[in-house]
Amino acid sequence: MISLYLATPTWLHRIRVSYKLLALALISLVLIPLNSLWLWGAGLVLTFVLYGTLGGEALKQLISFRPILWSLLILLVLQWWLAGWHAGVLLVLRMSTLILLANAITLTSSMDDITEVMLWLLQPLKKLGLATELIAFAMSLCIRFIPLLIAILDHLIDAWKARGGGKQxxxxxxxxxxxxxxxxxxxxxxxxxxxxxxxx
Amino acid sequence: MRAQQSVLEQINLQLSERRIGIIGYNGSGKSSILRLLCGLMQPDSGTITVGEHCTSIGAKKLCRTIGLIFQNPDHQLIFPTVIEELSFGLRNIGYSKAEAIMASETILADYQRSHWRDKPVASLSEGQKQLLCILSILLMQPSTLLFDEPYSALDYPTRQQLAKVIANLDQQVIMVSHEPHTFAEFERVIWLADGKVQMDGQPTEVIRAYEANAEQRNHL
Known part of the structure; x- marks a missing residue:
């Protein structure tokens, strides 16, 4: 199975998952109300720098984001049309920065550790009698499935191209x-x- | 059932030898037998008993008695890292996290693979993945291991090494293959054709008959 997990340990592996998630939440809370394109552009550049510090393997993972670029492009065009170019570019910068930051956490955290944090976060629901371990397990499976689904899609598109399939x-x-x-x-x-x- | 057609019919077998091979062409029902034995599939009629359990109790409860190593390791391996993959089954049968990790580390050490501990499963070769599948099942201490075409994706040297690992297992082994020479060293070989037992006996005789039959048939 392909994995969204980096083989060689990096400095980000050593930080506890709960801290990484908390940092992501704080960054999102502080940055989202801000509308400056420069600021978000800088955020995206810093995110790439972050990937750089994680090494070549992390940078290679960025390639698997190609399919997402298409959806971002569609969003950009839609938003441009509905609310102007500023809003469009801002949306794309925001989404790609936050997605890449979240992905950096997935790349450097084991599924067990993520599940543990989820169980902790879901504690209040447990008191209501919900089977929180099922929810946590389902969430961690979701994370596992993303790269897998991308791989299935890539294979299908390759098979499609290999037999001369068109642009459809x-x-x-x-x-x-x-x-x-x-x-x-x-x-x-x-x-x-x-x-x-x-x-x- | 495959497309409403019964896959296996009137099978009545007592499987007690230490090494049993099941041979047959594609679609003969080989894999279905393994799925029935480990409780992933239930028979439409009849009963299957493994050790003292009836397989109707389901795969979840049978996993300490009988373990299936999937044909494609990518279908069996769920977790990103080796240690998580190994400890998964143990957590399900009541081990604490620390106990599960300790047992997993022990088995890695037993097989001189301690350096695999934190490796991403995706970075392992096909043969290594196959070994990881076997180790994760061995941890559950089943008395029988089921192998579904374990060599199909391996190159020759890896296949030989894996065969050695399997030969050295203390457990009963029931293996499925379409390739007869896999079973040369086995105690018993069962040849399945169209969901029925075509032949059952010593490897040499069954393999000879199977090869002769394969020569005659034109499958393309």
Missing amino acids: YWLVIAPMIIQSLVFSQHVADAINARGGIPKQ
Whole structure:
């Protein structure tokens, strides 16, 4: 399985997951009300610098963001049309900065540690009688599935191109859904074959 | 069931040998037998007993008795790092986090793979992933291991090494393959064709008959 996790330990691996998440939350809270393009542009540049300090492997991970660029482009055009270019550029800068920062946390945190923080955050719900370990497990599986779905999509697009498929890439959506469902069945089997979902 | 067609019919087997091979062409029902044995699939009629358990109790409860190593390691490995993958099953059967990690570290050390501990699973080679799959199942201490075409994605030297690892296991091994020579050293080979037992016996005889049959058939 492909992973959103960096092999070589970096300085960011050593910081506790709870601190990293808290830092992300604070950065978002402080920056989101601000509308300066310069400020957000600087934020994005600093985010790239952050990736630089994590090493070449982290920079390579940025390539897997290509599919997201398309959605950002669509958002940019829509926002430009609806609210002007300033709002469009601002939205794209904001989203890419925050997504990349969040991704830096995923890259440097083990799933177990993320699950632990989630369980801690979900404590109030547990008092209401909700099975919080199920929610936490589902969330960590979501994180695991993102790179996987991107890989399935990349393979399908390659297969499409290899047989001379045109620009109508949206035609791979149906096989994409089927393959994702098949894969989810494999994961369910794998979980069941090893005793089901963990009880914390 | 594959497209409303029954995959296996009238199978009545007692599997007690230490090394059992199940051989057959694609679609003969080989993998279905393994899924039935570990409780991932339930029979439409009849019963399957593994040790003292009926497989109707389901895969979750059978995982300490019988363990399945998936054909494609990427379908079995769920977690980003080796240590998480190994401790996952143990957490499910009641180990604390610390106990699960300790047991996982012990098995890595037993197999001289301690340096794998924090490696991302994605960075392992196909053969290494296969070994990780086996170790994560061994940790659950099942008495029987099921292998579904374990060598299909491996190059020759890796395949030989993995065969050695499997040969050295204390557990009962039931392995599925379409490739007859895999089972030369096994005690018993069962040949499945169209969901029925075609032949059952010593490897030499079954393999010879299977090869002769494969020569005659034109599958393309």
